[in-house]
Amino acid sequence: MAKAPILTPQAENFPQWYQDVLAKAELADNGPVRGTMVIRPYGYGIWELMQAAMDRRIKAAGADNVYFPLFIPESYLKREAEHVEGFSPELAVVTHAGGEELAEPVVVRPTSETVFGEFMAKWVQSYRDLPLLLNQWANVVRWELRPRVFLRTTEFLWQEGHTAHASREDAARYARDILEHTYADFMVNELAVPVFTGVKTRRERFAGAINTLACEAMMRDGKALQMGTSHELGQNFAKAFDIDYLDDAGQRQHCWTTSWGSSTRMVGGLIMCHGDDAGLRVPPRVAPIQVVVCVVRDGDGVVEAATRVRDELVAAGVRARVDDRVSVSFGRRVTDWEIKGVPVRIELGPRDLAEGNVMLARRGADKTSVALAGVGSAVSSALDELQRELLDEATRRRDAATASVGSVGEAIEAAGEGFARIPWRSLGEAGETELAEQAVTVRCLQMPDGSVPDDVDADGVEALVARSY
């Protein structure tokens, strides 16, 4: 009889597979307060590498990091009508502090447009102060009715960018640059997750935005995950918070602002885009452990040799570690590293060492024998190949599961398996409402060549439709 699988197979129950991977790969636990999460060392290690790679791109886009307070006066939220309406149901409110009831309750930030707005108004005086490009890494809180670790949690970690510009054109260009050159570039090249980029329909826009751009990825169960959004806020917040400037003719003008965010939700996306029935598959660029050097059996200097291999890899810039827990069965350890999705496993036993070889196993591929002297270059190639193959495989799977359709009925049917692509003109807002009744949404609008339309009503726009997380 076959061994019982350690993880629930994806085809049998994908949500249960996800829960199993979170636990067995020691990524995260549920926190004690409903909807919160505890991110464990391995999960946090992935997030730290993601954060560093995203932060480099954000700085390259000219934004400076800052830190704004967790607590926002309730009155701030109320200044922008759509914004407060959108966020009110999700707010956590501090009513008591320092042993007393507060005169004005404070809200735990669900996002920070309002408080950034208040200070941008102070810092921006003249056109010379523009654009003002800020970003922060922070925790935010949105009370969730159906929480799921990483995907939808009451508290999550994210970066939120907030910028002010002199013109609508400059704001629109920047919001789009962030989407394409910061977010999509990061997702494709670091996470190996292909994304569709486009604009949201009016129905799906951020509360307070005049245009929302998004990156949408397909998970292995065919559902969509929104991986990041970039919003043109028009002059809505500039008017609510008096963010204005003197132009070069000495006239007072309202700024045009943007905001954009990406979060720990991307960790969930990485898990569900690449993981298989054996466990996680972590793209090498964000893998906390890129190579594990496993001692098969101790003796004849194997541990010392494994340590030397590890040291050489580390010296070459590879995140490598030794597994010399020989009191645990070798098979059990191999299974554990597969569940954790470590890109490359090197196996080293007395016989291999005597022959001057190691076995090298790329996650999910057959083992090959490699001469000790060639380990460095073999590892380097294996990591590059895996990074590329994960992206290629995810792209092939997504494209195969994206159907061009012509009617709402067909779109709903296709959304049972993956994405549907349908002319926005044939769908329209009425069709969007019909879809919503079946829990299917327009993930984004694209031009037929995959580019981002200038706006919702651009000629020839197509809707990408799916069920989503």
Next chain:
Amino acid sequence: MAKAPILTPQAENFPQWYQDVLAKAELADNGPVRGTMVIRPYGYGIWELMQAAMDRRIKAAGADNVYFPLFIPESYLKREAEHVEGFSPELAVVTHAGGEELAEPVVVRPTSETVFGEFMAKWVQSYRDLPLLLNQWANVVRWELRPRVFLRTTEFLWQEGHTAHASREDAARYARDILEHTYADFMVNELAVPVFTGVKTRRERFAGAINTLACEAMMRDGKALQMGTSHELGQNFAKAFDIDYLDDAGQRQHCWTTSWGSSTRMVGGLIMCHGDDAGLRVPPRVAPIQVVVCVVRDGDGVVEAATRVRDELVAAGVRARVDDRVSVSFGRRVTDWEIKGVPVRIELGPRDLAEGNVMLARRGADKTSVALAGVGSAVSSALDELQRELLDEATRRRDAATASVGSVGEAIEAAGEGFARIPWRSLGEAGETELAEQAVTVRCLQMPDGSVPDDVDADGVEALVARSY
């Protein structure tokens, strides 16, 4: 008549000087909710470099980063009697969320011993799981009655380490290692802030600890600032949260835990330890801008030459930028960079360029002329010298302002100017109470050679006494 100073002189009003520097160097602002702060790009840039340098040391100490929730059930706080008593007056409480009143209010973490304890109890089973060494970078909230930006804020950013060990000895050794090799080493070698390390008296211990170790620095007004603490928690939290393990004889044992924290308060320490009447002086290792290349006047390729100098410095790993705002007066710009405490200013004008030279001004020192070809090595030397001199100067000032005294009266008098050192046996807990009536506290207890005593009652222990922030 002399020009009015841009900053209030330190000797005139040190607290006002501090406020002036925060504003004029664009470090931070007060947030809209009382006691919160907005950390601006320049202040956050310093914090990011501090964080990176501290994080490297924490990882070198074997701790893994994790992330625990912001919200803690109120009931958790109550499980450790001293802990809840210590923190109750400072708690912020969420009573409403998602539009409803919560069944159990949740507390915004003031520190996370309790929630780490709950999960350590799950993760630790056997002696093989020990020591468990965790750390998180997070925001915490303690409602403050007398808030001051960076020094004492309602919300602050920090790292908090939490570890579990098999024996008291192992926990004590680790808590001390963190104090000496992680914290003090960081403060001395990165921040150029000399610190006294020692143990806290019973009165000054962390709520729930059996021993608190601390790093104490002297500010330029002679007052003390606690820069970091490391606590032995004994088995208090292990018993409250059932953190236990099976030892190698199969017997169930309670763990011994530690916790240790350092925060954005250190930014305040850096400002008040090094700043002078001309502004901040940022130690080169944590300076977001180490070198500013100032274009004196445009023309004759000066901007291009300044850019080349900047590019060469950046290529050599120096954080450098060009100031080519020639529409702002040169004097004003020089003053601004001095207020910001940029370590090295390079001045470049048409005449310098024609002669193949630049002027190099180390913060606070006379300008010297340097050949263009030698800028890289001159900058490198200047940065090293300044890093060393800031530490030397602060150490000399601190030692000159530390008096050995024999009575409570003398200690109070000495604390008007700086620190007093007095045998703990002559002071005692009764003397400590007398000091407290004059707002003077025992900052820490040390051995006469400056080393950390094994405990409060060790033979020959001396008390370091001061007014403090």
